[in-house]
Amino acid sequence: MLIETKDLTLEYLNGKSGVIAVNKVNMKLPETGFYGILGPSGSGKTSLLYLLSGIRVPSGGEIIYGGQKLPNSADERSRLRKREMGFVFQYHFLINYLSSFQNIMVGAVDSEGEEKTKRLISELGLDGLEQRPPYKLSGGQRQRVAIGRAFANNPKIVFVDEPTASLDHKTGRKVVNLLRNYSKEACVVTVTHDKSILEEADGVFKMWDGELERIS
Amino acid sequence: MFSPLSILTYFFKNKRKVIPILAIITLSILGISVTAAINGSMWREITDRVWFYEKYYDVYLTFSSESEGSLEEYQEEVEQVDKEIKELDAVDHIIVADVQATDLMTLFGNEGARVIFVGEDDREKFVNEIGIELDEGRYPESADEIALGREMLMNKDLKVGDSIGSKIDDEESLSGEYKIVGALTYSDSKKSMKLGIGYRENKSDDLSSAGLFLLNPKDGKAEELASALSRLEDKYGVIRVNTKESVDKMIDEEFSAVSKVLWAINVVVTLTITSSIALLNVIFFMQRANEFGLLASLGYSRKFIVGRTLLESLISIILGWGLGIIFSEVVYGILNSWIFTPRGIQGLTVLESQTFLFTIPVPLAVAIFSCGTVFWKLMRMDPVSIIEKRD
Ligand SMILES: Nc1ncnc2c1ncn2[C@@H]1O[C@H](COP(=O)(O)OP(=O)(O)O)[C@@H](O)[C@H]1O
Ligand SMILES: [Mg+2]
Numbered sequence: 001m002l003i004e005t006k007d008l009t010l011e012y013l014n015g016k017s018g019v020i021a022v023n024k025v026n027m028k029l030p031e032t033g034f035y036g037i038l039g040p041s042g043s044g045k046t047s048l049l050y051l052l053s054g055i056r057v058p059s060g061g062e063i064i065y066g067g068q069k070l071p072n073s074a075d076e077r078s079r080l081r082k083r084e085m086g087f088v089f090q091y092h093f094l095i096n097y098l099s100s101f102q103n104i105m106v107g108a109v110d111s112e113g114e115e116k117t118k119r120l121i122s123e124l125g126l127d128g129l130e131q132r133p134p135y136k137l138s139g140g141q142r143q144r145v146a147i148g149r150a151f152a153n154n155p156k157i158v159f160v161d162e163p164t165a166s167l168d169h170k171t172g173r174k175v176v177n178l179l180r181n182y183s184k185e186a187c188v189v190t191v192t193h194d195k196s197i198l199e200e201a202d203g204v205f206k207m208w209d210g211e212l213e214r215i216s
Numbered sequence: 217m218f219s220p221l222s223i224l225t226y227f228f229k230n231k232r233k234v235i236p237i238l239a240i241i242t243l244s245i246l247g248i249s250v251t252a253a254i255n256g257s258m259w260r261e262i263t264d265r266v267w268f269y270e271k272y273y274d275v276y277l278t279f280s281s282e283s284e285g286s287l288e289e290y291q292e293e294v295e296q297v298d299k300e301i302k303e304l305d306a307v308d309h310i311i312v313a314d315v316q317a318t319d320l321m322t323l324f325g326n327e328g329a330r331v332i333f334v335g336e337d338d339r340e341k342f343v344n345e346i347g348i349e350l351d352e353g354r355y356p357e358s359a360d361e362i363a364l365g366r367e368m369l370m371n372k373d374l375k376v377g378d379s380i381g382s383k384i385d386d387e388e389s390l391s392g393e394y395k396i397v398g399a400l401t402y403s404d405s406k407k408s409m410k411l412g413i414g415y416r417e418n419k420s421d422d423l424s425s426a427g428l429f430l431l432n433p434k435d436g437k438a439e440e441l442a443s444a445l446s447r448l449e450d451k452y453g454v455i456r457v458n459t460k461e462s463v464d465k466m467i468d469e470e471f472s473a474v475s476k477v478l479w480a481i482n483v484v485v486t487l488t489i490t491s492s493i494a495l496l497n498v499i500f501f502m503q504r505a506n507e508f509g510l511l512a513s514l515g516y517s518r519k520f521i522v523g524r525t526l527l528e529s530l531i532s533i534i535l536g537w538g539l540g541i542i543f544s545e546v547v548y549g550i551l552n553s554w555i556f557t558p559r560g561i562q563g564l565t566v567l568e569s570q571t572f573l574f575t576i577p578v579p580l581a582v583a584i585f586s587c588g589t590v591f592w593k594l595m596r597m598d599p600v601s602i603i604e605k606r607d
Contacts (some may be wrong), residue, residue: 050600075518081514095506097229103220
């Protein structure tokens with residue numbers, strides 16, 4: 001198993017009352033494959049991804065990544081994320097003064113960044129758009145640049161938050177196909193409330209009020 | 217190609233943000249250095265003028281030798297001082313001279329410059345002691361000839377061969393008429409030469425018949441001589457004394473006031489410029505909050521993000537300052553060749569320790585302000601809250 005959680009819990013403290021966004025989640029994911037987490041808005045999907053990627057610290061339970069507990073120190077978790085993980089945020093956050101090419105390279109680990117980026121550009125169908133800044137790209141193109149950035153460091157695991165939410169059906173389809181392709185080499189965890197994109201997933205989880213359950 | 221997060225990439229891709237900051241700093245360096253540069257020019261003018269007192273102290277009568285009445289009245293006293301001066305132990309040699317003044321145009325109105333009339337026998341000693349050289353022509357050989365400093369000639373728009381004096385020009389304070397036979401410089405060519413040398417016919421070496429005693433102190437006895445002279449000045453009302461110390465004290469008093477005003481201006485301008493640039497930096501920084509949050513979320517360390525941002529600020533500030541120095545020097549060069557040099561006035565420059573020092577508070581304060589705010593904001597930044605917002 002690449003990643004495994006034990007009673008993983010995240011509670012947000014809003015003043016006096018707390019919100020349990022992730023509630024005792026137990027899940028296992030192998031080295032490769034396309035996995036989906038389905039659930040309505042507010043069910044805790046994004047929070048779960050933040051925990052798995054080490055962006056947030058759990059309030060309970062633990063995460064075993066590559067056989068070891070995810071490090072406690074924020075710096076070490078950052079380093080791990082930079083080297084071995086990818087994240088496609090829901091709002092794709094490209095750096096708007098950089099070109100597509102440079103935005104993808106931001107995700108790379110220095111040494112082989114340029115070669116890898118060139119390959120990603122053509123795999124993602126972004127040829128000819130290398131020098132364009134994000135504000136001159138369509139939503140789908142931006143989404144692909146964000147995906148490129150997530151894969152630029154040859155990650156072991158990639159987290160994708162609502163990849164199709166802001167795309168039309170056809171573009172969404174294309175994006176999902178790309179992710180599925182990359183899942184042959186890495187573990188891709190996609191969060192969505194759109195069931196249709198998980199038809200060919202290797203595994204699907206359902207999330208509800210912070211609780212997670214495997215449904216296929 | 218530069219790496220996407222290198223500082224050069226940021227500068228090239230954000231010219232519209234970087235250039236205004238560079239321009240403000242550059243212009244502010246000019247603005248702030250101009251007062252100091254003018255002050256510096258004045259200061260060099262004056263130190264050149266009082267260079268003389270490194271070698272000779274003045275003693276002269278408080279009344280003119282032409283007003284016969286007073287001379288008779290104080291005859292005894294004058295003879296007594298004359299005797300005491302000549303007996304002073306700390307004196308190496310005395311040059312008996314007459315003196316006149318001629319007006320020069322400066323930045324702040326007219327100022328008198330001296331023409332010293334010395335006897336032929338004294339001249340060589342006098343000239344060597346002070347380091348005066350002939351730039352053109354020769355020294356005066358008769359009472360109607362004169363040699364003037366090169367910068368003096370430029371200031372008056374005269375040349376060797378011209379004549380000068382009240383007989384020719386009503387406004388001229390040099391009385392009589394003289395033919396200019398030589399142009400003088402200091403052997404240190406950076407000094408501006410605003411001294412004239414005339415020919416003294418009178419062979420008498422009595423204080424009563426001379427306009428001026430120039431006293432050259434023995435080596436290492438300058439202070440001793442100065443205090444001896446000031447004692448004489450106190451004792452006898454009939455003489456005035458100028459020594460290096462008294463002249464320096466006068467200059468210090470004048471300049472310390474000017475310098476205080478300049479620094480006050482400097483502080484106000486620095487604060488204004490600093491706060492506006494710092495504000496700009498903070499605005500630009502806010503606009504980049506997404507970028508910083510994103511980088512942190514992607515796993516870039518805070519140290520990297522803070523370091524990169526601070527370095528960006530510092531480089532643009534130092535660059536602006538460097539450009540400011542170059543730009544100021546260019547502007548001053550133009551002003552000098554246009555206004556200062558033709559009038560023989562020491563020109564403006566920013567490359568002089570006092571003026572240069574004056575330009576440092578701007579970049580320094582901007583750096584502290586900008587880096588401080590950026591550092592503070594970055595350390596408090598919560599990357600998760602940023603990526604949870606829409607862009
Ligand atoms: N930063 C936060 N502070 C407090 N509560 C939060 C925060 N982020 C999310 N929540 C709450 O946690 C729950 C799960 O949110 P989220 O993980 O965003 O769900 P999803 O991604 O499935 O929409 C929601 O009730 C939400 O209001
Ligand atoms: Mg969400």
